[in-house]
Amino acid sequence: MNYDYDVVIVGAGPVGSTIAFYLAQNDLNVVMVEKKTHIGYPLQCAGILSKHIFEYNELPDEIIINTINGAFLHSKNHILNVGTDESVAYVIDRVGYDQFLSNRAIQNGVRLINKKVIDVDIEKGITYFSDEQSITSKVIIGCDGPNSTVSKTIGNMQQNFNASQILVSINDEDMDNFRKSNRKSVDYVDVCFYEDIVPGFLWIIPLQNNTCRVGLFSNYSHRQQNTIITDFLNENFEYEIIEKYKGFIPIFNNKNQLVKKRAILIGDAASQIKPTTGGGLLIAFDCCKIASKYITDAIKKDNMELLKGYQKEFNKKYSKEFSYQFKVHKTLNLFNDNDLDYIFEKAKESDCENIISEYGDMDNQSKVVKEFIKRGLIFKITPKFLFKKIMNIFGF
Numbered sequence: 001m002n003y004d005y006d007v008v009i010v011g012a013g014p015v016g017s018t019i020a021f022y023l024a025q026n027d028l029n030v031v032m033v034e035k036k037t038h039i040g041y042p043l044q045c046a047g048i049l050s051k052h053i054f055e056y057n058e059l060p061d062e063i064i065i066n067t068i069n070g071a072f073l074h075s076k077n078h079i080l081n082v083g084t085d086e087s088v089a090y091v092i093d094r095v096g097y098d099q100f101l102s103n104r105a106i107q108n109g110v111r112l113i114n115k116k117v118i119d120v121d122i123e124k125g126i127t128y129f130s131d132e133q134s135i136t137s138k139v140i141i142g143c144d145g146p147n148s149t150v151s152k153t154i155g156n157m158q159q160n161f162n163a164s165q166i167l168v169s170i171n172d173e174d175m176d177n178f179r180k181s182n183r184k185s186v187d188y189v190d191v192c193f194y195e196d197i198v199p200g201f202l203w204i205i206p207l208q209n210n211t212c213r214v215g216l217f218s219n220y221s222h223r224q225q226n227t228i229i230t231d232f233l234n235e236n237f238e239y240e241i242i243e244k245y246k247g248f249i250p251i252f253n254n255k256n257q258l259v260k261k262r263a264i265l266i267g268d269a270a271s272q273i274k275p276t277t278g279g280g281l282l283i284a285f286d287c288c289k290i291a292s293k294y295i296t297d298a299i300k301k302d303n304m305e306l307l308k309g310y311q312k313e314f315n316k317k318y319s320k321e322f323s324y325q326f327k328v329h330k331t332l333n334l335f336n337d338n339d340l341d342y343i344f345e346k347a348k349e350s351d352c353e354n355i356i357s358e359y360g361d362m363d364n365q366s367k368v369v370k371e372f373i374k375r376g377l378i379f380k381i382t383p384k385f386l387f388k389k390i391m392n393i394f395g396f
Contacts, residue, residue, distance in 0.1 A: 001136075005029045006299050008127045008137040010117045010150055012039060015267035015284045016143030017101035018057060020110040022292035028299060031135070032105065033127065035116040040098035044247030046165065046215060047094040048189070048205055049281060050362040051087055056285035059090065060100060065207050066091035067187055070357065072179050074192040076337045078344035079180055082356040083188060089362060091205055117144065120153050122263035138299050139307070140263045141291075146248040148269035156256040158271070160248040161200065161278065164225035165215030166233075167242040172210065174237040192232075193340055199332040200278070202232060211242065217278045222246045249278040252322055258311040262304055266291055272314075275325040276365050283363075287314060324366035330393050339383055346381035 007023055009016045012034035023030045048068065053059050067090055070083015106112055116130040120140050128134045142150025146160045179190065190204035200218035207213065214229055226244070233239050250271035258265045266272070267284035274280055291310045298306040335343070347353070355377070359368040372378040373394070379387055 003125060003138050004135045005031050005111075005137040007031070007139045007141060007295065008033060008125075008135060009141045009143055010120070010127065010148075011143035011145060011269070012036075012102050012105075012112060013143060013145070013267075014098050014101050014281060015288060016141070017098070017105045017110075018285055019141060019143065019266055019288040019292060019295075020105040021101070021108055022288055023295060024105065024108045024110050026292065026296040028296065030105075030109070031111040031113055031137075032102075033113045033115055033117055033129075035114070037114060039102045040095035043095055043165075043243075043245045044163075045094045045281075046203060046205060046213060046279075047092050048089050048279075049092060050089050052282060052363055053090065053285075056282050056289070057101075058104070059092070059097070063092050063097045063100060064090050065093055068189055068205075069187040070189075072188055072190045073344070073356075074190060075340040075344040076194060077341050078348065080344060080347060080353050080356070082353050082360060084357055087187075089189075091207060117149055120150055120263065122150075122153055122261045125262045138262065138302075139295055139304075141295070142263060142265040142269040143267055145268045146250045148265065150263055151256070151265055151269050154257050154260045154263055154265070156265075156271075157253060159251040159253070161217045161251060162220060162222050162225060163215065163217040163247050163249050163278065164222050164229060165213050165245045166226075166229055167207075167245075168212055168214055168233065168237075169210050169240040169242060170204075170212055170237045174239075178236050193332070193335075195335070195337040195340065196228070198335060198340075199276075199329045202229070215245075217249050249273060250280075251275075252326075254315075254319065254322070258314060259307045262307075264291060264295065264307055264310060272318075274363075274365075275322060275329045277362065279362070283318065286317075290314060290317075321364060321366050324369055327393050328365060328369060331390055334386055334389055339386070342383055343381050347377075350377055350381055352377060352381065 006028040007030045009020050009032045012032040016032050020030050020032050067087040073080040118130050119128040125137050126134050142148045186206040192202040197218050202216040205213040250268050250273050252271045258270050266287050272280050272283050290313050294307050294310040298304050359371045361367050
């Protein structure tokens with residue numbers, strides 16, 4: 001059979017553009033299909049990446065809005081201050097970043113088609129458009145987000161958290177009062193763990209000139225989330241709303257297939273999202289590198305069975321970390337505001353701020369969890385009546 005392309009990528013966001021770039025470098029004939037006229041719009045991300053980004057992808061200096069050294073962690077009545085003297089994360093222009101990655105792919109020979117994909121035939125390699133046209137390819141890659149058409153065709157069950165975010169202007173004095181600190185710094189984020197939000201959380205990410213992204217992810221509807229964020233802002237700050245955003249965060253499901261016949265999934269479409277933070281861009285970029293090997297090999301050897309190596313390598317690399325994060329996720333579900341206040345108070349007394357500062361990692365939360373377990377702190381700082389439930393969750 002003659003194919004129009006070696007690879008069709010459904011979705012030209014940061015993940016689709018990155019895998020397209022890698023495959024083009026491997027001399028494959030690649031096309032990205034994107035329903036949005038303007039890449040990156042609307043914004044659907046908190047726009048913060050850990051310092052490890054440079055291990056996985058390019059990040060131009062002009063895309064970086066702010067650097068982050070640490071965080072103020074909030075319960076209702078207590079605050080933990082964790083951080084270092086070095087940058088641990090970058091606040092980015094996410095729209096600009098999406099466009100940079102898309103342009104990089106196009107400049108390296110990838111074609112971009114602005115059409116909506118309504119169906120795919122993963123056995124014959126056919127991608128169908130809403131205008132009743134279609135194209136064929138040896139491999140179809142689903143990078144089409146939380147409600148992936150490709151993932152549905154494979155037969156996966158897809159579940160999502162809702163996420164909402166508001167860009168606001170907040171003055172320094174209000175932020176100092178909220179943090180109970182006069183630390184004049186825009187290089188710290190604020191993360192709030194409240195009973196009505198956990199296992200999700202509310203964040204304040206500083207940009208520049210007193211502007212912040214304030215958002216949350218949870219099981220609530222977008223309307224309810226907007227109310228929660230607005231009530232939070234009204235209670236703590238004088239502020240001015242600049243823009244509002246909303247989106248979805250996939251819930252990882254290890255039973256989902258990442259590969260079937262001629263189809264392969266990466267990123268949100270594969271629910272490759274950290275259970276604790278809802279972030280997943282670095283994991284997705286890593287998966288682009290992993291997948292590109294198997295896709296190139298499968299096409300050049302005309303053997304689609306080779307694609308299955310991608311899922312095996314992903315499981316080997318990430319299954320344990322995701323398992324730990326799910327345990328943290330389940331544990332957070334146990335706590336009400338009184339429990340969280342107790343934990344934060346005991347954590348401060350037990351020098352946990354320094355431990356989190358030393359071992360905390362946005363991309364590998366199991367490191368700090370293991371350190372807490374090794375030192376016996378996970379039981380020292382939690383209410384005694386929850387010991388048995390926590391032991392069951394962690395398998396002690």
